[in-house]
Amino acid sequence: MSTINLQEIKNRFGIIGVSQALDRALEIAIQVSPTDLSVLITGESGVGKEVFSKIIHNNSPRKHHNFIAVNCGAIPEGTIDSELFGHEKGSFTGASEARKGYFEVVDGGTIFLDEVAELPHGTQVRLLRVLETGEFIRVGASKVQKTNVRVVAATNVNMPLAIEKGKFREDLFYRLNTVPIRIPSLRERREDINLLFRKFSGDFAEKYRIPVIKLTPEAARILENYRWPGNVRQLKNVAEQISILEKDRLISHEVLLKYLPDYSERHLPVLAGTPLQDENPADREFMMKAMLDMRKELNELKLVVRNMVESKHISFDENEDNSAFLPVQRDYYTQNSNMPVNYSGANSIEEQEHVEETEETLSLTDREKELIEKALQKHRGKRKNAAAELGISERTLYRKIKEYDIKG
Numbered sequence: 001m002s003t004i005n006l007q008e009i010k011n012r013f014g015i016i017g018v019s020q021a022l023d024r025a026l027e028i029a030i031q032v033s034p035t036d037l038s039v040l041i042t043g044e045s046g047v048g049k050e051v052f053s054k055i056i057h058n059n060s061p062r063k064h065h066n067f068i069a070v071n072c073g074a075i076p077e078g079t080i081d082s083e084l085f086g087h088e089k090g091s092f093t094g095a096s097e098a099r100k101g102y103f104e105v106v107d108g109g110t111i112f113l114d115e116v117a118e119l120p121h122g123t124q125v126r127l128l129r130v131l132e133t134g135e136f137i138r139v140g141a142s143k144v145q146k147t148n149v150r151v152v153a154a155t156n157v158n159m160p161l162a163i164e165k166g167k168f169r170e171d172l173f174y175r176l177n178t179v180p181i182r183i184p185s186l187r188e189r190r191e192d193i194n195l196l197f198r199k200f201s202g203d204f205a206e207k208y209r210i211p212v213i214k215l216t217p218e219a220a221r222i223l224e225n226y227r228w229p230g231n232v233r234q235l236k237n238v239a240e241q242i243s244i245l246e247k248d249r250l251i252s253h254e255v256l257l258k259y260l261p262d263y264s265e266r267h268l269p270v271l272a273g274t275p276l277q278d279e280n281p282a283d284r285e286f287m288m289k290a291m292l293d294m295r296k297e298l299n300e301l302k303l304v305v306r307n308m309v310e311s312k313h314i315s316f317d318e319n320e321d322n323s324a325f326l327p328v329q330r331d332y333y334t335q336n337s338n339m340p341v342n343y344s345g346a347n348s349i350e351e352q353e354h355v356e357e358t359e360e361t362l363s364l365t366d367r368e369k370e371l372i373e374k375a376l377q378k379h380r381g382k383r384k385n386a387a388a389e390l391g392i393s394e395r396t397l398y399r400k401i402k403e404y405d406i407k408g
Helices: 003-013 019-033 049-058 080-085 121-133 161-165 170-176 186-208 218-226 231-245 253-257 283-309 325-336 349-358 364-378 383-390 394-404
Strands: 039-042 069-071 111-116 133-137 143-146 150-155 181-182
Touching: 003 019, 003 049, 019 049, 019 181, 019 186, 039 049, 039 170, 049 069, 049 111, 049 150, 080 121, 111 325, 121 133, 121 150, 121 170, 186 218, 186 231, 218 253, 364 383, 364 394, 383 394
Parallel strands: 039 150, 039 181, 069 111, 111 150
Antiparallel strands: 133 143
């Protein structure tokens, strides 16, 4: 596809950006549009997954038929089958009349299932049947009905992990994932951040009939370096808040930081190549922080061992193989002392206890739990403040507290 056509799509759907990763996602969406293949759009919350579903629909032969977006996570489990597939009169309490479901209403068109990973298992089975045969049955009915609907699904969940935990059917995943499209996060397209901010600022200036705001160079640098956990949606909200609340139209970095309370200059290392596929990017940052802290403790432990060795006048060279150190020390004490032999490298009970105190657990899970407990204790149980201290979202903190059964 030509660059001109790609730019036309961006203009038509209000997409701002020059990132190669964004362009690649758009190209895949446009290439798959003329087909009837199922598409699974992945990406963090706020990256614009619904916009991509509309691009696919409006560039397909189904564009003159209905398009409907359904947030699967917002519909109660007890009613979602009725919403999607319809129900017969009297099929459940409150069903005073028969009702068509989305798959019946959108026949011939496209249905966008956002947060598809939130579907209950029973609904997943029904959806799989629709995808494979085009057949469905209303709740409370026995008659099989046919529908011709294209399904575009989206999620911000790590689907392979959800499958491993038994939360999502593997066969349904592969049926939905016929063509995968991954939308990059704002952190992965930093060259677009200031472009988007200027666009949003201009739009709000026109909407509220106020002068447009501008950033100082230092503020622009901070805007670009921020991690934007809420992605484009969060950036738009910040632009609107500043446009309305600030009297001065030139925004300094001090003013901008008031709207980015968890901003940090620190950038943790990431693996090269394919991005990590964790449930939440904040989890990755938290894990990296735990790993760095663990490395620090390992270095401290190494220093303790070195001091103990040197106090006994035993040579210790980091470049030499010291695997025989403990056995040699054991023989030395066996032959030259009446002390009880121990294998910790300590020549007394007091020293042994000292060594044991320094040998904290090296388990990443334990380290993560310890960091959470310390943060909660420091902020007297205020989870919002603890989450900010740890550099993770409140949602992630709640999940970790429940996972590790942390009290208080």
